[in-house]
Amino acid sequence: MTLACYLPSVEMIQCQWCHAQNQPGTASCQTCGAPLNERDKVSDSGWREAPRLRDMTEFRFSGSTCQVEGELVPVAEIALHPQDGVYFEHHVLLWKDESVPLSSLNTGGGMKRTIGGMPHIVTVANGPGRIAFSRDAPGELVVLPLHPGMELDVREHAFLVASHSIQYSFIRIKGLVNLLHGGNGMYVDRFVTAGYPGMLLLHGNGNVLERTLQPGEKILVEPGGFLYKDSTVQMQAAQMQLKTGMMRHGMYLAEMTGPGRVGIQSMYVHHHAD
Amino acid sequence: MNTYICRYCRQPSDPNSPTCPLCGAPVDIRSSVSDSGWVEQPPIKDMARLQFGQSHIQIAGTTVPVAEFNLAPSDWIYFSHHVLLWTDTQTQLTSMPMRGGWNRRLAGMPLIMVEGRGPGHLALSDNHAGEVVALPLQHNQQIWVREHRFLAATGNIRYDWHPTGIWYTTGSGDDQETHYPMGQYGDVFGATGGPGLLLLHSPGNTFIRDLQPNQTMLIQPSALLYRDVSVRLSLHLEYPRNMGLAYWHSRWSYRSIWARLYGPGRVAVQSIYAPPEDTEMITSHSYATTHHW
Numbered sequence: 001m002t003l004a005c006y007l008p009s010v011e012m013i014q015c016q017w018c019h020a021q022n023q024p025g026t027a028s029c030q031t032c033g034a035p036l037n038e039r040d041k042v043s044d045s046g047w048r049e050a051p052r053l054r055d056m057t058e059f060r061f062s063g064s065t066c067q068v069e070g071e072l073v074p075v076a077e078i079a080l081h082p083q084d085g086v087y088f089e090h091h092v093l094l095w096k097d098e099s100v101p102l103s104s105l106n107t108g109g110g111m112k113r114t115i116g117g118m119p120h121i122v123t124v125a126n127g128p129g130r131i132a133f134s135r136d137a138p139g140e141l142v143v144l145p146l147h148p149g150m151e152l153d154v155r156e157h158a159f160l161v162a163s164h165s166i167q168y169s170f171i172r173i174k175g176l177v178n179l180l181h182g183g184n185g186m187y188v189d190r191f192v193t194a195g196y197p198g199m200l201l202l203h204g205n206g207n208v209l210e211r212t213l214q215p216g217e218k219i220l221v222e223p224g225g226f227l228y229k230d231s232t233v234q235m236q237a238a239q240m241q242l243k244t245g246m247m248r249h250g251m252y253l254a255e256m257t258g259p260g261r262v263g264i265q266s267m268y269v270h271h272h273a274d
Numbered sequence: 275m276n277t278y279i280c281r282y283c284r285q286p287s288d289p290n291s292p293t294c295p296l297c298g299a300p301v302d303i304r305s306s307v308s309d310s311g312w313v314e315q316p317p318i319k320d321m322a323r324l325q326f327g328q329s330h331i332q333i334a335g336t337t338v339p340v341a342e343f344n345l346a347p348s349d350w351i352y353f354s355h356h357v358l359l360w361t362d363t364q365t366q367l368t369s370m371p372m373r374g375g376w377n378r379r380l381a382g383m384p385l386i387m388v389e390g391r392g393p394g395h396l397a398l399s400d401n402h403a404g405e406v407v408a409l410p411l412q413h414n415q416q417i418w419v420r421e422h423r424f425l426a427a428t429g430n431i432r433y434d435w436h437p438t439g440i441w442y443t444t445g446s447g448d449d450q451e452t453h454y455p456m457g458q459y460g461d462v463f464g465a466t467g468g469p470g471l472l473l474l475h476s477p478g479n480t481f482i483r484d485l486q487p488n489q490t491m492l493i494q495p496s497a498l499l500y501r502d503v504s505v506r507l508s509l510h511l512e513y514p515r516n517m518g519l520a521y522w523h524s525r526w527s528y529r530s531i532w533a534r535l536y537g538p539g540r541v542a543v544q545s546i547y548a549p550p551e552d553t554e555m556i557t558s559h560s561y562a563t564t565h566h567w
Contacts, residue, residue: 047342205338209334242367
């Protein structure tokens with residue numbers, strides 16, 4: 001007889017958003033903060049709403065804790081463990097304990113990044129201490145726990161904060177058509193986990209929806225609505241044969257080809273690619 | 275089947291459904307009415323479905339809701355291209371030119387609409403925190419909508435547009451400027467050949483009210499979302515009593531520019547609006563009533 005026969009059977013609850021296992025009786029996922037006692041919201045065509053995190057929800061990453069405050073323009077307040085660190089664009093910092101040290105990290109790309117309107121330096125904060133972040137538009141905090149070996153591409157200026165175990169790089173959008181008409185600027189941020197898991201927080205404007213594309217499956221998305229994607233998803237500017245103004249021919253959409261996840265935001269500045 | 279009249283869209287509806295299948299308003303909630311008679315339009319519940327023809331719409335999200343259309347082969351809708359959030363590859367998208375192109379361009383209105391034909395899926399969203407408002411229209415029913423609030427309409431809804439007739443000028447000579455506090459044009463939608471569905475995006479919250487015949491009220495011009503075509507409009511200028519301020523100062527800095535509404539009919543307002551600028555003296559204006567305190 002094995003030991004398992006003597007253990008009480010405990011049915012763990014799987015989070016529908018990040019798939020982490022949680023103890024029974026838990027109201028929100030300990031890994032991403034998603035409510036566990038609410039029905040998953042998936043539209044008929046397969047778009048899943050990012051979970052609306054309840055006010056004051058807490059979740060953990062590494063040895064640190066993140067608490068989400070507010071629902072209109074949510075604030076992510078992080079209690080950093082002494083061994084932990086996070087990095088972010090400096091203008092999303094809302095407040096911090098005086099004792100939390102800040103340092104800067106060069107992302108490379110220097111002048112090219114500056115020309116592209118992107119920071120070439122991110123700020124790093126190390127524990128112990130508390131620090132809080134928010135962006136400046138009504139929307140949602142999107143919590144994306146990354147397992148080792150994952151690569152995620154994020155539209156510029158959507159990244160809020162990431163744990164120090166995640167590598168930050170960027171890819172330059174290739175092809176003149178993609179650059180001029182893609183509506184996503186010159187760069188896409190790329191977050192990679194190597195040997196350790198990590199925590200990535202994004203701010204999506206309006207509501208955020210996610211869909212998983214099968215291999216070869218295509219979807220056309222307004223480029224301004226693109227928020228993130230797995231790096232396995234290919235993104236190309238696709239011209240629609242539509243007249244949209246007196247002298248304007250052809251509207252461009254971002255054609256996403258699976259496999260992988262695609263995240264979109266419902267509030268965006270329409271790109272004037274036409 | 276039992277029916278009841280939905281208190282928000284005023285159409286016969288199904289009481290056994292949790293939400294009105296025509297406008298998405300929750301059936302099982304108590305009406306929220308202010309002391310002065312404004313009825314708060316309840317936001318469409320997340321993932322609620324609305325029916326039109328053989329197709330349906332699902333509303334996703336509550337901050338900046340997305341209207342996701344599942345179009346049957348026989349159905350089509352039209353919309354402005356800048357509200358398209360995503361589409362699948364089999365939905366047919368074609369251009370739909372509007373009459374009066376040059377005037378529409380001058381007024382900042384879209385010149386060309388996009389037709390989306392089934393079968394297929396597509397989704398639309400606007401760029402403001404607010405609500406999607408669904409207005410089912412019966413055959414020959416018309417509704418006036420403030421410009422830039424239109425999200426989508428079913429193919430059998432006719433779209434026309436007319437000058438609002440609400441304007442004033444400031445300055446003189448080369449510096450003269452004409453202001454349209456309610457927009458230069460208003461959209462008029464009417465159902466033909468059967469019932470249709472009109473979707474609007476309302477920034478902020480939405481409130482509706484019924485005006486009795488000859489009842490009047492004043493509202494911020496840019497807060498008007500829609501009105502029955504039986505409701506008439508004019509400009510109303512209001513100046514505060516001069517309490518020791520320089521006379522010319524009170525002539526513009528503290529004035530109020532209103533839209534005066536005349537019943538009968540239904541009006542709806544949105545809670546996010548842009549008040550008119552009050553920088554210069556008004557030199558001429560459309561028909562207006564005036565009040566000096």
